[in-house]
Amino acid sequence: MKITKLFLGILLFIGVSGIGQNKSFSLQEIWGGAFRTEGLQSLHPLNNGTQYSVLERDPTGNTVIQVYDYASGQKSKVILSTSFIDELDSFQGYTFSKDERRILIATEMEQIYRRSSRGIYYIYDVPSQSIFKLHDKKIQSPLLSPDGNKVAYVLDNDIYTLDFTTGKEIQLTNDGKKNAIINGLTDWVYEEEFSFVRAFDWNKSSDKIAFIRFDEREVPEFSMDVYANELYPQQDVFKYPKAGEKNAVVSLHIADIKAMALDEIKLGDYKDFYIPRIKWTEKPNILSVQVMNRHQNNLDLIFVDAGTKAPKVVMNETDEAYIDITDNLTFLEDNSFIWTSEKDGFNHIYHYAEDGKLINQVTKGPWEVTAYYGFDPKSKTVYYQSVENGSINRDVYAISLDGSNKKRLSQKEGSNDAEFSADFTYYINTFSNVETPYLFTLHKGSNGELVREIKNNKELQDKLAGYKFIKKEFSTIDINGETLNMWTIKPKDFDPSKKYPLFMYQYSGPGSQSVKNAWNSANDYWYMMLADQGYIVACVDGRGTGFKGAKFKKSTQNDLGNLEVQDQIAAAKKLGALPHIDASRIGIWGWSYGGFMSSNCLFKGPDTFKMAIAVAPVTSWRFYDTIYTERYLKTPQENAAGYDKNSPINFVDGLKGEYLLVHGSADDNVHVQNTMRLVEALVQANKQFDWAIYPDKNHGIYGGFTRLHLYTKMTNFIKENL
Numbered sequence: 001m002k003i004t005k006l007f008l009g010i011l012l013f014i015g016v017s018g019i020g021q022n023k024s025f026s027l028q029e030i031w032g033g034a035f036r037t038e039g040l041q042s043l044h045p046l047n048n049g050t051q052y053s054v055l056e057r058d059p060t061g062n063t064v065i066q067v068y069d070y071a072s073g074q075k076s077k078v079i080l081s082t083s084f085i086d087e088l089d090s091f092q093g094y095t096f097s098k099d100e101r102r103i104l105i106a107t108e109m110e111q112i113y114r115r116s117s118r119g120i121y122y123i124y125d126v127p128s129q130s131i132f133k134l135h136d137k138k139i140q141s142p143l144l145s146p147d148g149n150k151v152a153y154v155l156d157n158d159i160y161t162l163d164f165t166t167g168k169e170i171q172l173t174n175d176g177k178k179n180a181i182i183n184g185l186t187d188w189v190y191e192e193e194f195s196f197v198r199a200f201d202w203n204k205s206s207d208k209i210a211f212i213r214f215d216e217r218e219v220p221e222f223s224m225d226v227y228a229n230e231l232y233p234q235q236d237v238f239k240y241p242k243a244g245e246k247n248a249v250v251s252l253h254i255a256d257i258k259a260m261a262l263d264e265i266k267l268g269d270y271k272d273f274y275i276p277r278i279k280w281t282e283k284p285n286i287l288s289v290q291v292m293n294r295h296q297n298n299l300d301l302i303f304v305d306a307g308t309k310a311p312k313v314v315m316n317e318t319d320e321a322y323i324d325i326t327d328n329l330t331f332l333e334d335n336s337f338i339w340t341s342e343k344d345g346f347n348h349i350y351h352y353a354e355d356g357k358l359i360n361q362v363t364k365g366p367w368e369v370t371a372y373y374g375f376d377p378k379s380k381t382v383y384y385q386s387v388e389n390g391s392i393n394r395d396v397y398a399i400s401l402d403g404s405n406k407k408r409l410s411q412k413e414g415s416n417d418a419e420f421s422a423d424f425t426y427y428i429n430t431f432s433n434v435e436t437p438y439l440f441t442l443h444k445g446s447n448g449e450l451v452r453e454i455k456n457n458k459e460l461q462d463k464l465a466g467y468k469f470i471k472k473e474f475s476t477i478d479i480n481g482e483t484l485n486m487w488t489i490k491p492k493d494f495d496p497s498k499k500y501p502l503f504m505y506q507y508s509g510p511g512s513q514s515v516k517n518a519w520n521s522a523n524d525y526w527y528m529m530l531a532d533q534g535y536i537v538a539c540v541d542g543r544g545t546g547f548k549g550a551k552f553k554k555s556t557q558n559d560l561g562n563l564e565v566q567d568q569i570a571a572a573k574k575l576g577a578l579p580h581i582d583a584s585r586i587g588i589w590g591w592s593y594g595g596f597m598s599s600n601c602l603f604k605g606p607d608t609f610k611m612a613i614a615v616a617p618v619t620s621w622r623f624y625d626t627i628y629t630e631r632y633l634k635t636p637q638e639n640a641a642g643y644d645k646n647s648p649i650n651f652v653d654g655l656k657g658e659y660l661l662v663h664g665s666a667d668d669n670v671h672v673q674n675t676m677r678l679v680e681a682l683v684q685a686n687k688q689f690d691w692a693i694y695p696d697k698n699h700g701i702y703g704g705f706t707r708l709h710l711y712t713k714m715t716n717f718i719k720e721n722l
Contacts (some may be wrong), residue, residue, distance in 0.1 A: 097148030314356030409448030542567030561646030664697030
């Protein structure tokens with residue numbers, strides 16, 4: 001038989017195509033970044049309302065702040081390029097002054113904890129195209145004043161200001177000291193649990209700075225050995241208040257830059273309290289302060305007059321469980337304000353008068369507002385994101401301030417997020433779902449009409465077409481009287497007549513969500529890889545998770561790890577009863593809170609789970625921090641049973657299956673103490689298990705080949721034991 005070259009070429013093409021379409025995911029590709037998505041870095045809507053800027057690299061490798069026109073999508077100009085400035089080889093971030101005449105440039109950034117960093121900063125003057133370095137040392141959290149003529153920053157726990165017009169630097173505080181006094185920055189526990197680092201703010205007229213001072217001298221210290229490459233390890237010692245222990249003593253201060261005066265503000269007769277947010281109002285002399293009790297179920301919104309120093313409680317909110325802190329507080333031109341609250345059972349937007357009287361509830365319904373985007377004073381329109389289209393989806397909405405004229409602006413089902421232009425004429429929508437990687441499109445703010453596509457991830461989508469890509473299947477499962485959200489990943493050649501082992505993933509922490517209609521994370525490719533090797537992977541969001549109302553979210557209050565574990569065990573049993581699931585081969589895994597959960601599931605459900613993996617788990621809430629733990633459990637002194645009856649350490653006798661325990665030795669968040677205490681309990685119970693400690697790795701356990709090594713270990717453990 002004679003085969004022509006053309007026919008041979010066709011055969012080769014078909015053969016190669018067939019092979020390509022059946023390519024399996026590998027751990028090397030997943031953790032080597034082969035499936036990363038592209039995005040818009042440091043997107044900033046410009047004041048003119050017609051343009052936005054992003055951080056990019058030009059074809060020659062220079063870092064640039066590139067300006068684009070919203071309507072046309074055309075590049076308009078480069079505001080700053082490293083090719084303009086001899087002092088800069090590259091930079092990692094930028095912030096405009098309010099009038100956009102000056103830009104704060106961040107370089108040589110060094111991570112401290114989850115949200116904090118220090119770096120070398122420059123000020124770039126746009127009109128003169130000149131630049132100068134703020135300080136030779138690395139500083140923290142610099143903030144330009146509203147008039148753009150000054151900057152405040154923190155160095156060695158003290159606050160400084162620099163006036164660009166006079167060149168005068170002022171040191172506002174001088175008592176800052178590591179592990180003792182912090183001025184203008186949060187301590188470890190505030191940073192981690194209240195999600196902010198900069199604890200100072202300029203007023204509207206740029207002549208006053210309010211800041212929080214942390215006195216952490218009586219907070220117990222935690223230490224970690226850092227092994228590195230030296231002959232002797234070094235110790236990292238920092239203040240970490242574990243549940244029931246002393247917190248830093250916080251106080252509020254206002255510095256008057258003109259008068260060169262610094263005053264402590266007495267907020268009232270509060271004891272053992274938090275100041276989770278401060279923010280100047282639209283009036284230059286009125287500062288808003290949020291004060292919360294230690295149980296975090298009583299919050300006062302206080303207005304402080306910087307002239308008289310007098311505090312006034314304008315609003316109080318209480319909750320039987322706890323109150324979530326957000327950055328949604330927004331002051332309108334008349335100093336009335338927008339506030340979000342769960343007080344009607346679901347998170348919604350409220351409008352209050354300056355004196356704290358409720359004007360109206362803007363949004364209503366049995367669904368959650370998940371993000372507040374802003375208020376357009378011209379059209380009196382509020383923009384927000386919600387789960388009105390199902391708790392696993394996110395959509396962008398507009399609504400009038402009086403609660404009328406609600407419109408759904410986003411059009412595609414999945415996860416939609418928005419960044420509005422300065423005048424709300426346009427917004428850039430970031431969309432994804434389980435089939436579509438991040439898609440950036442421009443829309444009209446008035447009605448959501450599509451203007452144009454900005455950026456897609458079609459290259460990644462085309463690349464994935466050659467792999468055994470398996471879309472998540474969403475469903476619900478009825479467990480313990482609740483309808484719970486679930487996703488499943490099945491083998492591409494799934495045969496309902498066969499029986500498959502089941503591998504479950506969950507996180508389960510209060511207010512969290514693991515079942516959502518959004519693009520894949522690196523873990524999802526791992527699950528597809530496992531599915532290709534014959535496993536069914538599933539995830540169920542049980543009671544205590546978020547976006548289904550306050551009652552559902554707060555059902556686990558004072559009893560963490562009870563209902564959540566019941567739900568995972570019940571879900572495993574129900575799934576195990578399906579004809580295509582092998583009930584004798586069910587495993588579960590999780591990280592952090594998920595590791596706490598997977599450990600409990602294996603110990604408390606020994607006849608349900610054959611194996612479990614726990615990465616960086618909390619093994620006793622007595623070892624975790626005050627703000628997070630006491631929010632859900634109160635203190636150990638008040639609720640000892642809530643801490644101990646669900647602690648994996650106390651249930652090691654239940655271990656029958658295979659168990660892999662993993663932790664980083666330099667985890668500043670969930671300390672390796674958790675794993676060491678659990679290991680000792682397992683040893684004394686004479687239980688065999690596998691474990692691994694990653695030296696000098698934090699809660700994320702990453703860096704170099706670390707993630708590849710970890711996921712190789714976990715994959716091998718699954719294949720050997722499930």
